[in-house]
Amino acid sequence: MRRKRVLILSEGFGAGHTQAAQALSVSLKKLSPDVQTRVLELGSFLHPTVAPWIFGAYRKTVINQPRLYGFMYRYQYKKSLNRFTQLALHRLFYAQTAEVIRQLKPDTIVCTHPFPNVVISRLKRSGLSVPLCTVITDYDAHGTWVSNEVNKYLVSTPDVKEKLLNHGVPADHIEVTGIPVHPSFWESHDKEQLRRQFGLQAMPTVLVMGGGWGLVHTEGFIEYLTRYRDRIQMIFCLGSNEKALADLSANPQFRHPNIRLLGFTKEVDKLMEVSDLLITKPGGMTCTEGLAKGIPMLFYKPIPGQEEENLQYFTEHGFGEQIRSTETIDYWFQYLLERYPEVQKRRAMLAEKWRQYRPAECSQAIMELMGEKYPVGP
Template sequence: MPHSDSPTRITVISASMGAGHDGAATELTRHLTAAGFLVDRHDFLDLLPARIGKLLSGAYLRLLTWAPAGYQRIYAATEHERRPNPAVRALLRGAERRTLATVTPDTRAVVSTYPGASQVLGALRLRGRLAIPALTYLTDFSVHSLWVAPGIDAHLAAHAIPAAQAHEQGAAGVTVTGPMTDPRFTPADEDERRAARTRFGLPPDTPLALLVAGSWGVGPVREAAAEILGTGVALPVVVCGRNHALAERLRADGIAHVHGWVDDMPGLMHACDVLVQNAGGLTSLEALAGGLPVVSYRCIPGHGRTNAAALDEAGLAPWIREPDRLAPTLTELLHGPRGRAQREAGLALFTTAPGPVPAVTTMAHGPLPTARPGRRGAPTAVPSRTPDLSTTALPAESLTAVPAEVLRLPVAGRFVGRSRQARRRTALMVAAVAATLSLGVGAPLAYAYGESPGHHFGALTHYLEDDDR
């Protein structure tokens, strides 16, 4: 609980890129509020200049839908870059003033659940413009380089594997805190299971595989649904999110149980026996909290595949890479000891660590961090104390000062130039930057521009900085 008589204020910054970052921010806000904090919540897309937040979100969706192979190449090329490229840095600089304005004088800490926001907060910390601790809550099980921002005081991870990846990339204050989900995601008993099946109109005794593809319903969902049905092991129950066209196509394909956006996901998970996912995001954690075994299949490129690899390495969800492994793996999870082991491992993820709130509390009430050179060569804010690290696999110098129990986890607008040609060039550039940033990566934009990207970087920098004065 906060230590002072008046509530302590925390700022949480997310981004409406799908539902994963916002979902994590919603749970963080709820937990912090329950702990007695006042919480201000902001969408990073609203803080970007020239009202290009919607462009970011739309570009991301279109790239995943129309050019998944291109997304994979961009992600792989930038996964271990030490810093975002000049165009992305220019775009992020344009958000600094608005981001700083979200922090009121009585705020004691800022928490980001989106890598772009973390980059901005880290830059503000390094330059001394943000005087309070800035933390990143890693929402993915794998860590792209853009998640690791010099200047951030603490990087909070749900598991030792993303924590180790963040540490390897030079993150400061890496701490294993465990995940957070809505408390409604709990294991169901037999009565709850039957009631949920009746409520959703599902057969009472057939094994059911819940197939999810995020709030946008992206990826080869139709192929996965047909292949699950073809195994004869389980009946697919497909959630398409807001992709109404996908839902209609699945029904035309003969898939009997198709849902759009589902408000009662805890109930639907109670009705099902296994979760098949393709992105490794918040829904996977919700299923683990609910005692469902999880499998990754036909994953979307980029973070979908790296998250699948990390979940597989953690022993929390096997990654099926070949269709001929689908039937035997589903059988093992539904009827064999592998399924029981994964249920236990998933539930242990939530019972052996309290989540990120204690870490945020410690940073909000502790002494202001001092600075020392970070491993990336820039000053990095670090805490002044180090906890007992006997229960973590990470080096002592990489972890922030939090209670020891936290660590107990098992191993376009106004363009430069007035000519139509100049406007087209700048629009292309902004769209490409939007695509790369919305992916959570700082891709080499020369791929998109061909020759001489430097001219465009300069134009974008002038455009963004001029807009934000």
């Protein structure tokens, strides 16, 4: 009997979309070993020379002109991609994507970014009969996600479902599953063993993420944290931002036994588990991973648009707080130092809230779209 095939398409505009795609790939195979998956960042796969230039321009716009990005996000909020963008996607992707689908013969296609979602939707209008499942990777529903050709939307919360309904999406095309995270975030680890692995002390620990998107460029803020380095352990996770890693490594304030500087790592789940507080930009994927680990979060400088919506959701539900000044840092760091047992109770409470999302539900919904039935776990 032929194994079921799932093609998962993402795009390289930030790591979260592809992280969600990879998480789905792993969890689908965990749910059913008979499933074959293929994850592609469509632009990078089809146009490896052009794509980095486009992604670099996007990143510079987000970092250097966030107000412009926010204006465009709000201006287009109730609209699909404009005709110029659709034409560009048509010329860049449609014929080659159709050939990829012809070769791979997927039983369903999953998109975790609006661009491949537009491409596949157009192919479906031209006769492609493969079911299309769209996973929205934020706590908002921008109009660029919306297409009549999508067979099933998997969304983070009932609020996002309501927003899709307001966009005209039929209710039976929407399922609230939560954003998929890698199965490693479902699992618990021995903290003492993790401390030995990373060379950490058994003391209050703060994980700082977001270096690739400008967090460390605000030197006054990032250096302010080091005032606590004698009493609080800090892990700075800088991702692929090699310049930021080199700059902080050369800064005497970050040369301290209680400070760890890390580049790209696939062990964020372990770093979150061994930490007591997460400081991050409110990206949908990172926040969901933090929620899965039950770690309290402080949110730094949201990008206007979807990160503002993510911030609103997580602060309103008590999962974290926005950093408005150094007073926010002082309050939470003193909280760690003076009321550490309460921090552990808070983590247990957050982890309990996470369990309502049932982390395998996204994968189960995709299997059901292909006609496979799997019971939803507790």
